[in-house]
Amino acid sequence: MSESSIAISARGLRKHFGDLVAVDGIDLDVEQGICFGLLGPNGAGKTTMIRMLQASSPLTSGSLEVFGMDVEKQSREVRSRIGVIPQEDNLDPDFSSMFNLIVYARYFGIHGTEAKKKASDLLELVGLTEKANEKITNLSGGMKRRLIVARGLINNPDLLILDEPTTGLDPQARHRVWDQIRSYRRSGNTILLTTHYMDEAELLCDDLAIVDGGKILVRGSPKDLILSTVGKEAVEFLASYEDGGATLDRIQILIEDLGAKFSRIADRIIAYGSGIHDLADEFETDISIQDVIRRRATLEDVFLQLTGRQLRE
Amino acid sequence: MKEIFGVSPVMVHMVWRRHLDVWLRTWKTNLLPPLVEPMLYLLGFGFGVGAYINQMGGVSYVEFIAPSILAISMMFGAFFEATYSAFVRMYYQKTWQAIAATPASANDVLVAELVWATTKSVVNATMMTAAITFVGYLVNMQLVSFSGAIMMPIVAVPIGMMFAGMGLILTSHTPSIDWFNIPFFLLINPMFILAGTFFPLSEFPVVAQNIAYCLPLTHAALITRSLAYGDGLNGMFYSVAYILILMPVVVFVGITRCRKRIVS
Numbered sequence: 001m002s003e004s005s006i007a008i009s010a011r012g013l014r015k016h017f018g019d020l021v022a023v024d025g026i027d028l029d030v031e032q033g034i035c036f037g038l039l040g041p042n043g044a045g046k047t048t049m050i051r052m053l054q055a056s057s058p059l060t061s062g063s064l065e066v067f068g069m070d071v072e073k074q075s076r077e078v079r080s081r082i083g084v085i086p087q088e089d090n091l092d093p094d095f096s097s098m099f100n101l102i103v104y105a106r107y108f109g110i111h112g113t114e115a116k117k118k119a120s121d122l123l124e125l126v127g128l129t130e131k132a133n134e135k136i137t138n139l140s141g142g143m144k145r146r147l148i149v150a151r152g153l154i155n156n157p158d159l160l161i162l163d164e165p166t167t168g169l170d171p172q173a174r175h176r177v178w179d180q181i182r183s184y185r186r187s188g189n190t191i192l193l194t195t196h197y198m199d200e201a202e203l204l205c206d207d208l209a210i211v212d213g214g215k216i217l218v219r220g221s222p223k224d225l226i227l228s229t230v231g232k233e234a235v236e237f238l239a240s241y242e243d244g245g246a247t248l249d250r251i252q253i254l255i256e257d258l259g260a261k262f263s264r265i266a267d268r269i270i271a272y273g274s275g276i277h278d279l280a281d282e283f284e285t286d287i288s289i290q291d292v293i294r295r296r297a298t299l300e301d302v303f304l305q306l307t308g309r310q311l312r313e
Numbered sequence: 314m315k316e317i318f319g320v321s322p323v324m325v326h327m328v329w330r331r332h333l334d335v336w337l338r339t340w341k342t343n344l345l346p347p348l349v350e351p352m353l354y355l356l357g358f359g360f361g362v363g364a365y366i367n368q369m370g371g372v373s374y375v376e377f378i379a380p381s382i383l384a385i386s387m388m389f390g391a392f393f394e395a396t397y398s399a400f401v402r403m404y405y406q407k408t409w410q411a412i413a414a415t416p417a418s419a420n421d422v423l424v425a426e427l428v429w430a431t432t433k434s435v436v437n438a439t440m441m442t443a444a445i446t447f448v449g450y451l452v453n454m455q456l457v458s459f460s461g462a463i464m465m466p467i468v469a470v471p472i473g474m475m476f477a478g479m480g481l482i483l484t485s486h487t488p489s490i491d492w493f494n495i496p497f498f499l500l501i502n503p504m505f506i507l508a509g510t511f512f513p514l515s516e517f518p519v520v521a522q523n524i525a526y527c528l529p530l531t532h533a534a535l536i537t538r539s540l541a542y543g544d545g546l547n548g549m550f551y552s553v554a555y556i557l558i559l560m561p562v563v564v565f566v567g568i569t570r571c572r573k574r575i576v577s
């Protein structure tokens with residue numbers, strides 16, 4: 001792989017906030033033209049890494065390059081080629097939807113009729129044409145989110161960075177944003193996506209990394225990660241409200257005896273591998289178990305396996 | 314992109330235009346309030362209290378406070394913008410952060426804040442000069458000399474920039490918007506009285522005079538007074554020097570500290 005086909009390259013990337021280590025020595029190469037997912041629990045350091053990419057957060061140490069450019073030394077150039085959809089709403093409440101985009105376009109040197117055309121095209125793309133002249137304060141949460149997505153596309157970025165783009169969207173709007181992400185990728189651009197929705201990551205990402213505590217835990221395609229971490233199958237033991245906990249304790253011991261992988265969260269145990277079928281049969285009729293669900297293993301299982309806090313503590 | 318000390322004039326202009334666009338959207342409601350309070354001071358104190366005072370500092374009371382009111386409106390124009398308004402943009406609207414994700418940088422954003430606050434100071438100075446001149450015309454008095462009227466918007470630039478820089482320093486420290494009440498009570502309001510604005514400094518005891526000469530508003534008011542009386546900047550060396558030295562210092566400190574609130 002040649003140097004030039006790398007969109008993002010991090011070496012020994014670290015970020016400390018006082019004593020807190022938000023990013024703890026990350027090495028990462030993201031190829032151009034793919035959708036890369038950055039997953040991890042709250043506080044894992046995802047937004048911090050994105051802020052470092054746009055030079056809003058100075059590196060404590062290490063190096064970070066976008067398209068071969070140093071994010072700190074060539075920050076303006078980097079920012080002119082990326083589009084950022086931030087986690088927080090930071091639209092201009094004094095302006096209409098349309099004017100938000102027009103004002104933002106100016107910072108990228110897009111003016112006049114070109115800006116107007118670009119803005120109305122993008123409004124159409126996110127389905128907000130009817131709200132073009134509406135003030136931001138009169139938009140619903142999901143509409144604001146879609147407008148922020150449109151704003152991030154104003155400069156046709158080569159790298160589109162989306163920090164939880166679909167949080168708070170209704171199912172239709174979410175599919176719409178997914179569609180845009182996919183078509184944007186198809187036209188040869190690179191996408192960096194963070195999300196807490198594992199179905200979203202599984203659907204969109206060609207490659208992803210799960211981070212926790214500022215470190216990369218695993219890296220790979222969703223399919224490979226599922227296979228290598230939890231296998232194909234999963235069984236959920238869902239406890240009923242009373243005395244379910246005690247039964248879950250018993251199931252946990254049996255699973256541990258089998259040597260199978262499992263995650264325990266709140267009211268359920270999820271066990272992996274083909275070895276647990278007998279156990280599933282055994283507890284199917286137990287009254288303190290509300291339900292036994294056999295299903296295909298998903299990325300969510302990988303996530304729980306790797307970042308499950310109850311297990312770790 | 315052309316840069317001066319890492320600041321891009323083009324980007325500053327774009328951010329400044331954003332602030333102007335917000336202001337233009339609501340200019341009808343924004344234009345009058347900054348005029349009303351100073352006008353009340355002028356009419357209430359100048360003519361009301363002035364009716365009981367023959368002379369103050371060698372002129373009628375209304376002539377005495379007219380230039381003071383110009384200095385105060387320059388101060389407020391910049392100071393409000395760099396404190397309350399800037400804080401709203403930084404903290405509630407996250408405007409600074411949104412812009413810092415574009416080719417504009419945090420420094421561009423902060424310089425644009427200062428330039429915008431200074432613009433408000435110039436706008437206030439211009440409108441107040443016109444309003445005071447008009448009031449003077451009604452009562453057949455020349456409250457601001459012709460040369461002074463021309464110069465007011467010009468001196469509002471360094472004066473406004475100085476108060477904007479001071480405001481930005483406060484904004485870099487404030488934990489919440491209510492906190493600004495403290496400096497307004499402890500700094501701005503006392504300065505109102507102590508800066509030789511409503512009484513001539515010469516009437517003060519020496520200690521108070523020395524304190525007054527440390528205050529930025531004192532020097533702003535000395536300059537606007539000299540201009541209003543048609544004396545230009547004659548004898549204003551120390552006041553001009555005070556402003557031209559303090560201005561870059563507070564601007565530098567304000568930008569450096571505020572930067573830490575967006576770039577961390």
Ligand SMILES: Nc1ncnc2c1ncn2[C@@H]1O[C@H](COP(=O)(O)OP(=O)(O)OP(=O)(O)O)[C@@H](O)[C@H]1O
Nearest residue numbers: 017020022040041042043044045046047048049577
């Ligand atoms: N400006 C800051 N000052 C101090 N600590 C910070 C700052 N920004 C982030 N942190 C800390 O760094 C850690 C990583 O935060 P970050 O926002 O990157 O997490 P995240 O992975 O985006 O989480 P989430 O999924 O909740 O958005 C957290 O512990 C957070 O408290």
Ligand SMILES: [Mg+2]
Nearest residue numbers: 046047087163
């Ligand atoms: Mg985050």
